[in-house]
Every structure is written in C-alpha cells, then in structure tokens.
Amino acid sequence: MQQPTFDDVLDAAARIAPHAHVTPVLRSRSIDALAGCSLHFKAEHLQRVGAFKFRGACNAVWALEEAQAVQGVVTHSSGNHGAALALAALSRGIPCHVVAPSNAVPAKLAAIAGYGAALHRCEPTLAAREAACATMQQHTGATLVHPYEDPRVIAGQGTAVLELLAASGSLDVVVVPVGGGGLAAGTALALAGRAPGTRLVLAEPTGADDAAHSLAAGRRITDIVPSTICDGLRAAIGRPNFEILKAAGVEVVTVDDQAVLDAMRLVWQRMKQLIEPSAAVTLAAVLAAPDRFAGQRVGVILSGGNADLAALVRMDAE
Amino acid sequence: MQQPTFDDVLDAAARIAPHAHVTPVLRSRSIDALAGCSLHFKAEHLQRVGAFKFRGACNAVWALEEAQAVQGVVTHSSGNHGAALALAALSRGIPCHVVAPSNAVPAKLAAIAGYGAALHRCEPTLAAREAACATMQQHTGATLVHPYEDPRVIAGQGTAVLELLAASGSLDVVVVPVGGGGLAAGTALALAGRAPGTRLVLAEPTGADDAAHSLAAGRRITDIVPSTICDGLRAAIGRPNFEILKAAGVEVVTVDDQAVLDAMRLVWQRMKQLIEPSAAVTLAAVLAAPDRFAGQRVGVILSGGNADLAALVRMDAE
Numbered sequence: 001m002q003q004p005t006f007d008d009v010l011d012a013a014a015r016i017a018p019h020a021h022v023t024p025v026l027r028s029r030s031i032d033a034l035a036g037c038s039l040h041f042k043a044e045h046l047q048r049v050g051a052f053k054f055r056g057a058c059n060a061v062w063a064l065e066e067a068q069a070v071q072g073v074v075t076h077s078s079g080n081h082g083a084a085l086a087l088a089a090l091s092r093g094i095p096c097h098v099v100a101p102s103n104a105v106p107a108k109l110a111a112i113a114g115y116g117a118a119l120h121r122c123e124p125t126l127a128a129r130e131a132a133c134a135t136m137q138q139h140t141g142a143t144l145v146h147p148y149e150d151p152r153v154i155a156g157q158g159t160a161v162l163e164l165l166a167a168s169g170s171l172d173v174v175v176v177p178v179g180g181g182g183l184a185a186g187t188a189l190a191l192a193g194r195a196p197g198t199r200l201v202l203a204e205p206t207g208a209d210d211a212a213h214s215l216a217a218g219r220r221i222t223d224i225v226p227s228t229i230c231d232g233l234r235a236a237i238g239r240p241n242f243e244i245l246k247a248a249g250v251e252v253v254t255v256d257d258q259a260v261l262d263a264m265r266l267v268w269q270r271m272k273q274l275i276e277p278s279a280a281v282t283l284a285a286v287l288a289a290p291d292r293f294a295g296q297r298v299g300v301i302l303s304g305g306n307a308d309l310a311a312l313v314r315m316d317a318e
Numbered sequence: 319m320q321q322p323t324f325d326d327v328l329d330a331a332a333r334i335a336p337h338a339h340v341t342p343v344l345r346s347r348s349i350d351a352l353a354g355c356s357l358h359f360k361a362e363h364l365q366r367v368g369a370f371k372f373r374g375a376c377n378a379v380w381a382l383e384e385a386q387a388v389q390g391v392v393t394h395s396s397g398n399h400g401a402a403l404a405l406a407a408l409s410r411g412i413p414c415h416v417v418a419p420s421n422a423v424p425a426k427l428a429a430i431a432g433y434g435a436a437l438h439r440c441e442p443t444l445a446a447r448e449a450a451c452a453t454m455q456q457h458t459g460a461t462l463v464h465p466y467e468d469p470r471v472i473a474g475q476g477t478a479v480l481e482l483l484a485a486s487g488s489l490d491v492v493v494v495p496v497g498g499g500g501l502a503a504g505t506a507l508a509l510a511g512r513a514p515g516t517r518l519v520l521a522e523p524t525g526a527d528d529a530a531h532s533l534a535a536g537r538r539i540t541d542i543v544p545s546t547i548c549d550g551l552r553a554a555i556g557r558p559n560f561e562i563l564k565a566a567g568v569e570v571v572t573v574d575d576q577a578v579l580d581a582m583r584l585v586w587q588r589m590k591q592l593i594e595p596s597a598a599v600t601l602a603a604v605l606a607a608p609d610r611f612a613g614q615r616v617g618v619i620l621s622g623g624n625a626d627l628a629a630l631v632r633m634d635a636e
Contacts, residue, residue: 045590272363272591273590274586275590309586310634313627313631316628
C-alpha cells in the first residue's frame with residue numbers, strides 16, 4: 001500500500017468530523033510545576049470508545065467505496081482498535097468481524113460485541129490470527145483494517161495533533177506513546193505539514209522498546225518479547241510506521257513500568273482523569289527527562305482511558 | 319447572621335471569578351441512554367482543590383474587610399472545606415488556621431498544610447473542635463468560616479448552578495448532594511432567582527438521611543448517627559440551610575451505599591472522570607428514581623473528586 005501523506009491527514013480530519021469528538025485540551029498547574037514546563041494534554045481518553053483509535057478506524061471505514069464497504073471490515077485486535085473498528089462500522093451500517101484470541105480479556109470482548117461486531121475466536125498466536133482474518137476476507141469479501149500499518153489508520157490518528165495545535169497554538173514539542181506506531185507516524189505526518197518546527201518525542205516502555213532500538217539501528221528490530229503493563233504498546237513497530245518515523249528524525253524516551261504507574265496516579269490525583277498505562281507513558285517520559293522539556297510548551301497525547309482499575313490499584317500498592 | 323439572598327449569589331460570582339475555575343459541563347450518551355434522560359454534569363471535581371467547596375471558601379475570604387482579613391480565618395474541617403479555605407486564604411495572602419481531629423486522614427491534612435495553613439490538632443469530638451476554634455479566634459482575631467452555615471459560604475456554593483445554566487440552557491431539574499446543606503441551599507437561592515421553574519432534587523445517602531427526615535417533619539432532626547461511604551455528606555443539615563430548603567420546596571431522593579458505588583464506577587468507566595462517593599450520590603439518585611427524570615433535561619453537580627481510590631476499589635470488589 002502507498003505511504004500516507006499530510007494531505008491524507010487533512011482528508012481524514014474532514015472525513016471523521018461528523019463521527020469523532022473534538023476532545024478537549026486539559027491543563028494542570030500543579031503538574032506543570034512538577035514537570036518544569038507547560039503541558040497541554042490532548043484528552044483522547046474522552047474520545048469515542050475511550051481512545052484515539054476511533055480516529056483511524058473511522059477514517060478507514062468511511063474511506064471505503066460503497067461497493068466495498070457493504071462487504072464489511074475485519075481485524076484481529078481484541079483491544080481498543082477492535083472496539084473502535086466495531087463502532088466505526090456501526091456508524092456506517094456495515095458488518096464488522098473481529099478475530100480475537102481465546103485468551104482475550106472478557107470485558108474487552110464484551111465491549112466489541114456491544115458495538116455489534118461479530119467475534120471469531122482463534123488460538124492465541126499471530127499465525128492463527130492472520131489465518132483467521134484471511135479466511136474471513138475470503139468468505140465475506142470484508143476489507144482488512146490493520147491496527148497500525150493501514151495508511152488510512154495512520155492518517156486518521158494524525159488528526160489528533162491537528163486539533164491539539166488548533167487549540168493550544170504553537171508547541172515546542174509533542175509527546176506520544178509508541179507501540180505499533182500508528183499514532184506516532186500519523187503525528188509525524190501532521191507535524192511535518194502543519195508545524196515543521198515542532199519536535200516529536202516518542203514515549204516507550206523499557207519492556208517493549210523495539211522502536212528505540214529500531215530507530216537507533218536504522219532498521220526494524222522486531223524480536224523483542226514485550227513485558228510491560230502498557231497493554232496497548234506491546235506490538236512491534238510496523239513497516240510503514242518505521243519508515244515514516246525514521247524519515248521524520250524523532251526522539252525516543254524509554255521509561256519503566258513503575259514510572260508509568262507513578263505518572264498515571266499523578267493524573268488520577270491532580271487532574272481527576274482516568275487514563276490507562278499506555279497513555280501515562282507520555283507524562284512519565286516528560287518527568288524522566290526534564291532537561292529535554294524545561295520551560296517549553298509541550299503537547300502530550302493522552303491516548304486512552306480503558307483501564308482495569310482494580311488490577312492497576314492492586315499493582316500500584318505492591 | 320442574616321440569611322443569604324440571590325443577590326449575594328450574584329455578588330459571590332463576581333467576587334470569586336478571578337480565582338475559581340469555570341468548570342466544564344460534561345455529557346455522556348451512554349449514561350443518558352441508561353438513565354432515560356438528558357444529563358448535564360457540572361464538573362466541580364475539576365474545580366480548584368478538587369471540589370465545589372472552593373467557591374464558598376473563596377467568597378467568604380474575599381468578602382472580608384481588609385482590617386478583618388489580615389487577622390486571618392479559621393475553621394474546623396479536615397476535609398474539602400479545610401483545603402478550600404486554606405487555598406482561598408493563600409490567594410489573599412492572609413493566615414488560615416484549621417482545627418483537625420487527631421483521627422483525621424493524613425493525606426487530607428497534608429493537602430491542607432500544602433496550601434500553607436496552620437494545623438491545630440484536637441480530640442475527635444465536636445465540642446473539642448468548637449472549643450479549639452473559639453480559642454483560635456480569641457488569640458488571633460481570625461474570622462470563623464463555618465463549612466456550610468456561613469451565609470457567604472452558602473452564597474458562594476450557589477455560583478456553580480449559575481454557570482451550569484449559562485452553559486446548558488434551561489433545565490427541568492437540578493440534582494445536588496446534601497450533607498450540611500451549603501451547596502443545596504446555595505443552589506436553591508440561585509434557582510429561585512435565575513430559573514424559578516427548575517425543580518431542585520437533593521440526593522442523600524440512606525445512612526445519613528437527616529435532610530429527608532427533617533424536610534418531611536418540617537423541623538431539623540439532627541440525632542441521626544451517620545454511616546455512609548459518602549464522607550462529605552455525614553454532617554447534619556445546618557440551621558440556615560434547613561430554613562432555605564424548607565422554603566424552596568425541594569424533593570429528596572435517598573440511595574444506599576451500593577447504589578453510590580455503582581454510580582461512581584459508571585462515571586469512572588463511561589466518562590473517565592474520577593469522582594468521589596459524595597459526588598456519585600447524585601447520579602445514583604437519578605438512576606434509582608427514573609420516573610422523576612424520564613425524558614427531562616437534568617443538571618447534576620458532580621461535587622468533588624478527592625477519593626481514596628485504593629479503598630474504594632477494594633470496597634467495590636467486596
């Protein structure tokens with residue numbers, strides 16, 4: 001597939017406008033004081049389905065030609081992308097198939113089913129998931145919407161930072177989490193087109209730091225076995241995602257899970273916002289590398305809020 | 319002291335404007351669908367110090383004549399009012415004394431001290447607290463700011479619903495929690511002046527239902543021993559508060575602690591907002607008495623967000 005461009009991000013913004021929320025930008029003077037910089041939090045945990053993922057899924061679904069769209073969409077994510085694609089398909093009135101491994105979290109599967117998607121269980125391996133997706137495509141004609149490699153998904157994710165810039169004005173730097181790299185690559189495209197002087201920092205858990213290693217080596221390194229509480233950031237960086245980020249010359253800051261928990265608790269306490277670990281990694285990175293942000297205007301994308309609160313509170317107490 | 323009036327609420331709004339946040343009004347289509355009505359949540363958990371209490375405390379502090387103000391303020395609340403008065407005093411640069419029982423929650427005392435107030439410990443009885451306050455007043459000349467009976471506090475709390483009406487337009491009904499009755503009485507004054515056709519419903523925990531009993535009996539009943547997780551609503555209704563609410567002809571809906579926990583979890587999950595039990599009692603009341611709200615435009619004041627999350631998650635799991 002072709003690499004997405006800044007124009008694709010602009011098209012995506014127009015395409016998803018009737019369906020997605022323009023989420024607010026939140027401030028906290030007490031966290032600003034702790035961080036030593038001016039933080040502008042883009043509240044994507046308040047996006048529909050509770051995550052920025054709705055942007056990319058919505059763009060992919062509404063970009064389809066009508067004849068193709070009626071045959072539906074399919075994906076193999078049991079997380080936020082699965083729920084996002086299900087709701088996006090529902091908004092267009094087309095079928096959605098989600099292939100989920102047998103060990104997926106029941107609450108997340110219930111959310112996906114609640115948006116009207118058909119669930120298809122498979123063995124918990126990548127090979128089994130891809131095979132099940134291919135079978136669904138053959139049988140139904142449904143279009144595969146990959147969680148982060150799909151160019152329409154990348155372009156859709158880039159719309160969040162456009163809204164952030166419109167609300168906050170110019171920023172010295174923007175910090176986003178990186179997993180598969182859909183949000184990271186989309187943000188890189190958007191910044192290159194709209195705010196080329198703004199730096200992009202990727203925040204990554206040390207337990208899944210393939211993006212840091214890949215960008216340092218200049219080639220994709222995908223054999224890292226992820227071990228982190230950031231369940232949205234365990235995927236290895238995608239092919240087009242890596243190419244876009246390499247070309248953009250981004251920075252990476254890695255932080256361990258304890259720093260993520262500390263940042264998450266800070267946002268809970270000071271901002272009263274329930275964010276998930278994969279979102280807190282951004283603030284954790286700002287607090288871990290203060291010299292990179294001192295005195296600057298910093299945009300932070302709070303990527304989602306679908307947390308298992310009971311599990312996190314238990315973990316935090318240990 | 320004289321009873322506060324609608325004009326006092328308007329004066330309070332002008333007085334606190336430079337210091338207090340205009341908090342947002344939040345919506346949730348999924349909770350609307352569950353409740354069968356259109357809910358407009360006034361997000362006072364995003365107010366400074368994390369609770370509406372800052373409005374009343376700020377009004378009381380800034381209403382003082384300069385000669386009186388420099389002698390400081392004193393109160394005997396170890397909860398949100400203590401923190402609110404401390405921050406309000408800090409904003410005017412005057413001393414604040416907070417008398418706190420020896421069994422108060424350390425985290426809350428730390429917050430109060432963090433705003434620069436002087437803490438004075440006493441025995442955990444009402445008599446000891448009042449005696450300690452009286453001593454402080456004599457020694458320092460500080461002005462007592464009662465958490466809910468003070469007319470400046472009542473007028474200040476009434477400003478929240480003015481902002482809610484300005485943002486949401488006309489409402490059929492407004493729901494607020496009731497403990498000592500500062501917010502309830504202030505809201506009654508504000509509605510009488512600004513939106514006399516809007517009903518006022520008080521939400522009260524069954525384990526501290528003195529307002530329900532008092533309004534039913536037509537006289538203050540203060541011998542109920544409170545037992546509820548809503549730590550901000552354990553106080554018995556105040557004297558001026560009762561008179562204002564009786565005259566306003568308000569309704570009361572009582573709900574048990576399990577209903578409060580369920581409503582709180584719903585706001586966490588669907589709105590990603592961390593609210594405390596004393597705030598969730600409002601939504602619990604709407605969900606418990608659907609016939610009173612069906613199809614209506616309902617304002618709900620989410621009063622605060624200073625929760626001991628770990629304790630609540632444990633309780634919720636039991």
